[in-house]
Amino acid sequence: MRIHIDRDVCIGAGQCALAAPNVFTQDDDGFSTLVPGHDGPRPDPMTREAARACPVGAITVAAPAD
Structure with a gap:
């Protein structure tokens, strides 16, 4: 991913960090x-x-390029 x-x-609203704190x-x-390290084996x-x-x-968010 x-x-x-x-x-x-970005305006710094922080909604991404609230929704996915392991990523943002x-x-x-x-x-x-x-x-850091958000791109583990399972997104x-x-x-x-x-x-x-x-x-x-x-x-x-996009699928990884092949």
Whole structure:
């Protein structure tokens, strides 16, 4: 699973970190970032829900490129 956070769009609402705390956190400035090691053998099922919860659509989730 590929996850992209558009930092130019992110407003730091934190909805992603609430929905999928194993995948998303907030940096020192309050903006969304990925938790180190989030890409384990089984993707967190809440990742897509976290992307949907973003009020500004700053997160995209896609299947990995082959």
